[in-house]
């Protein structure tokens with residue numbers, strides 16, 4: 441019997457379908473449920489209906505959005521509502537018997553950094569979390585996606601979730617990246633090409649030589665931003681890079697179970713001849729260090745470019761929206777991107793808060809000084825990333841260069857914990873969203889890689905990091 445070639449997505453989706461409904465929805469079994477500090481309403485829904493958490497052993501919780509990054513004490517959260525949300529996660533987890541890493545635990549951090557780090561996110565599994573950047577975990581060869589508050593309650597109560605089967609989109613990045621170009625540049629280039637809605641209804645599989653050559657951290661950066669192209673999830677087929685990275689992690693299978701798991705996981709990659717609903721191909725050699733200029737991640741250009749001119753917009757509607765964007769961002773049409781001065785720098789987030797990101801930023805700032813008037817922060821994605829960076833002396837490199845070295849959390853990516861960019865200030869940020877007011881009311885965000893953000897910290901403007909790497 442010959443089976444039709446299947447995609448990585450099919451190979452995960454099919455065995456997780458418990459039942460199908462006539463309206464096209466499938467009930468999926470959920471292997472892993474990651475829970476963060478926005479989950480209090482979901483626990484409240486369960487309480488109101490008198491429902492217990494069905495599989496507390498399949499869930500795992502850590503606070504990230506509301507936690508302070510200058511202290512490790514919840515009582516230091518100034519806003520009482522936010523303090524209550526962070527506290528509720530701790531209490532709800534304890535009551536349900538869900539494992540919880542709090543601020544006094546080095547394993548605490550941004551849930552999308554912690555899940556993979558602990559080996560909670562495994563190839564072939566279905567992973568959900570009440571957070572849109574859950575796509576990150578797809579880098580391990582999992583099907584991982586964000587869900588809403590009532591779905592979080594549904595998963596807590598039943599360990600299943602109703603989903604419509606998405607379509608598949610393969611993004612192939614051929615060839616090799618040039619010096620100074622990273623995973624973040626790949627995904628910004630992909631989103632610029634697809635558009636912020638180009639992936640709607642799809643799960644993206646990233647493939648090709650440049651993706652295979654990425655570290656796990658790089659693959660997580662790419663998958664993380666799939667949602668910024670509108671996609672449901674992003675994934676990379678597991679390979680030796682994945683297995684080497686996962687081996688020995690606390691929650692990964694050990695011993696004979698590990699060998700069995702790896703043998704199973706080796707069957708996951710898309711078969712030759714597997715058909716995707718849509719295909720996109722880019723050449724890695726064509727990708728330059730990228731920055732965004734607007735209020736959507738699709739507004740991304742090579743740093744060698746200029747701020748686009750609304751006069752050249754294809755439609756009147758687009759022209760008007762570009763004019764609004766340039767006014768909000770305080771930019772002039774035609775201005776060289778590398779002449780745009782910044783006030784703030786944020787290196788961190790679930791996109792770029794891993795040890796590899798810390799290393800690549802440190803490499804750029806080592807032996808240099810942050811530009812006069814620029815306030816630059818480095819916020820590791822977890823307590824363990826922080827510890828590792830300190831063991832490597834990276835904190836000393838940042839501090840000597842005049843950057844701040846903070847505790848783990850979402851921090852200035854979203855600013856819900858009070859770490860904000862002031863109105864009118866411009867921030868070079870390694871996060872994933874540059875929406876109006878994202879980093880604080882009136883804040884102006886330019887997305888880029890950790891190396892590019894580090895370069896901006898040193899020169900005080902958006903900068904092609906390749907010029908600094910050459911000078912080192």
Ligand SMILES: CC(C)[C@H](C(=O)O)[C@@H](O)C(=O)O
Pocket residue numbers: 478505570571572573586854
């Ligand atoms: C607060 C949370 C639900 C939200 C998300 O879903 O992504 C946040 O993490 C974000 O990045 O905007």
Ligand code: SF4
Pocket residue numbers: 504505550552571573789790791849850853854871872
């Ligand atoms: S780091 Fe930013 S994008 Fe990631 S979960 Fe936190 S707020 Fe959302």
